[in-house]
Amino acid sequence: MAMKDYSNEFKADAVATYESKPGATYKSIAADLGINRATLREWPAAARSGAAAQARAGQPAPSTDPDERIRQLEARVAELEASERKLATEREHPAQGGQVFRRRVELVNRVQFVHDHRNSFVVKRLCQVLGVHRSSYYKWRDGADARTARQAADQALAEQIRAVHDDSDGA
Numbered sequence: 001m002a003m004k005d006y007s008n009e010f011k012a013d014a015v016a017t018y019e020s021k022p023g024a025t026y027k028s029i030a031a032d033l034g035i036n037r038a039t040l041r042e043w044p045a046a047a048r049s050g051a052a053a054q055a056r057a058g059q060p061a062p063s064t065d066p067d068e069r070i071r072q073l074e075a076r077v078a079e080l081e082a083s084e085r086k087l088a089t090e091r092e093h094p095a096q097g098g099q100v101f102r103r104r105v106e107l108v109n110r111v112q113f114v115h116d117h118r119n120s121f122v123v124k125r126l127c128q129v130l131g132v133h134r135s136s137y138y139k140w141r142d143g144a145d146a147r148t149a150r151q152a153a154d155q156a157l158a159e160q161i162r163a164v165h166d167d168s169d170g171a
Contacts, residue, residue: 004035006035006039011043011046011047012047014029014033014035014040014043015043015044015047017029017032017033018040018044019044026040026041086125089121089125089129107132107136108140110130110131110132111132111136111137111140113126113130114126114127114130114132114137115137115140115141123137
């Protein structure tokens with residue numbers, strides 16, 4: 001038989017029901033809810049450890065005051081909306097990225113992609129998505145003049161080498 005997957009809301013309601021009835025047993029509450037007694041027994045401990053984890057993460061435990069609870073939920077909604085925007089941005093990138101998102105693409109190509117799309121998206125987010133350190137991007141960007149000068153010097157040297165090669169009859 002497959003295990004049932006209960007929603008977090010259902011679990012929270014079951015725990016609240018158990019804790020609000022003094023003298024209630026897991027067996028009686030589980031029978032009322034139509035769930036296994038052993039399953040219900042795990043949820044209060046999980047809820048307490050979840051509240052402790054939220055407190056450690058800097059998130060306040062759910063309040064019993066309705067107004068405070070509404071404020072907490074509004075803050076959570078804002079956080080989730082920001083996360084959704086972030087994920088939407090990530091979904092847009094692969095279509096535009098093409099080769100850049102393949103595994104073995106060189107760092108220079110990824111940094112060049114960040115540079116090419118810096119006006120459309122936030123550099124910090126592009127770097128996160130592509131696995132590039134922002135400091136690497138900025139160092140690459142600041143070295144553009146030096147790269148251009150080096151390329152020009154390499155071109156001039158190549159011309160000199162070709163001239164010497166031609167003068168020596170290809171030797």
